[in-house]
Amino acid sequence: SLSNPRWRRVVFKISGAALAGNGSQNVDPKVTSLIAREVVAVNRLGVEVAIVVGGRNFFCGESWTAATGLDRTAADQIGMMATVMNSILLQASIENLGTQTRLQTAFKMAEVAEPYIRRRAIRHLEKGRVVIFGAGTGNPYFTTDTAAALRASEINAEAVLKGTNADGLYDCDSRNSSNVGFEHMSYRDMISRGLSASMDITAIHLCEENCIPVVIFNLLEPGNISRALCGDPVGILIDQ
Numbered sequence: 001s002l003s004n005p006r007w008r009r010v011v012f013k014i015s016g017a018a019l020a021g022n023g024s025q026n027v028d029p030k031v032t033s034l035i036a037r038e039v040v041a042v043n044r045l046g047v048e049v050a051i052v053v054g055g056r057n058f059f060c061g062e063s064w065t066a067a068t069g070l071d072r073t074a075a076d077q078i079g080m081m082a083t084v085m086n087s088i089l090l091q092a093s094i095e096n097l098g099t100q101t102r103l104q105t106a107f108k109m110a111e112v113a114e115p116y117i118r119r120r121a122i123r124h125l126e127k128g129r130v131v132i133f134g135a136g137t138g139n140p141y142f143t144t145d146t147a148a149a150l151r152a153s154e155i156n157a158e159a160v161l162k163g164t165n166a167d168g169l170y171d172c173d174s175r176n177s178s179n180v181g182f183e184h185m186s187y188r189d190m191i192s193r194g195l196s197a198s199m200d201i202t203a204i205h206l207c208e209e210n211c212i213p214v215v216i217f218n219l220l221e222p223g224n225i226s227r228a229l230c231g232d233p234v235g236i237l238i239d240q
């Protein structure tokens with residue numbers, strides 16, 4: 001419950017699409033302030049929160065590559081830069097509410113952020129700072145879902161909580177018509193049903209290997225972020 005959080009340390013993955021909310025711009029300020037308020041509240045309860053944010057609200061590399069033949073590596077680098085823009089925005093929004101944060105990027109952007117250093121990230125969390133991991137894994141051909149699973153494994157987080165703009169699980173053909181109804185699913189089921197639009201399969205594999213439960217939930221519903229980050233039932237739980 002919120003008074004007695006289940007997790008000590010979590011990774012909160014925010015999909016880029018969720019940041020766009022229902023507004024017409026790349027980022028909806030209502031969504032960033034909702035996220036900031038809830039993350040700050042959870043931080044004050046003593047939960048160590050690390051954030052990984054996506055980038056598709058700014059740039060969708062796959063469709064661009066498919067439509068233009070642009071080099072995939074270039075598209076992915078732009079995607080990773082987009083996650084850094086979202087990260088800076090979230091950092092500033094959270095700090096606005098008086099909580100300390102640190103941004104660490106997977107490739108060096110020395111004037112903007114710290115480089116990713118595992119031990120330093122853990123130290124920040126222990127000191128009560130919210131840590132934001134920018135630029136995904138730093139490698140093309142990966143996703144920020146995988147970055148979230150990777151960082152969670154590295155920092156011994158107890159859960160990956162993926163906030164999106166949709167209810168339920170969905171596949172590529174039904175991006176908008178969600179299949180609500182599952183409250184629990186095993187890693188294996190998730191993989192065999194090919195629900196990789198909800199969560200990247202590489203990320204699911206990594207979480208399975210390291211026994212890290214994953215929760216996928218709609219973050220646009222007020223209260224859901226605090227519930228998910230504290231381990232209250234919300235969305236869909238994926239585990240053994």
Ligand code: UDP
Pocket residue numbers: 014015016017053054055056057060061062075076077078079080083135136137138139140141142143144145147
């Ligand atoms: N990306 C990448 N390597 C990573 C993470 C992200 O190349 O480790 C690129 C990739 O092009 C991806 C984009 O950045 O499509 C944005 O990340 P993602 O698709 O995970 O964002 P989301 O769907 O959550 O908005």
